[in-house]
Amino acid sequence: xxxxxxxxxxxxxxxxxxxxxxxxxxxxxxxxxxxxxxxxxxxxxxxxxxxxxxxxxxxxxxxxxxxxxxxxxxxxxxxxxxxxxxxxxxxxx
Numbered sequence: 532x533x534x535x536x537x538x539x540x541x542x543x544x545x546x547x548x549x550x551x552x553x554x555x556x557x558x559x560x561x562x563x564x565x566x567x568x569x570x571x572x573x574x575x576x577x578x579x580x581x582x583x584x585x586x587x588x589x590x591x592x593x594x595x596x597x598x599x600x601x602x603x604x605x606x607x608x609x610x611x612x613x614x615x616x617x618x619x620x621x622x623x624x
Contacts, residue, residue: 566592
C-alpha cells in the first residue's frame, strides 16, 4: 500500500526534524549553562517563530522545555530515547 509508506516517511521526517531541533536546543543550553540550575528562553529552531522556554535541573543536569507554538517542540530529558539519541549522535559526530 503506497499510502502507508508515504505516511510513514512523513512521520519519520517529522520525528527526525524534532530530534535534531531538540538536540540543537539541548546543546545550546549545556554550552551556556552547563548542568547547573537554570531557566530561560531561546528562539525555536523547529518552527522558527516561537520561543522555547527551558529549565535545567541542577541535581542531574536534565533539561525540559517547550515551544510556545502549538504542536511544536516539547521534551523532558531523562533516561529516554532523547538522552540516548543525544549520547549516540555525540559519540559518532
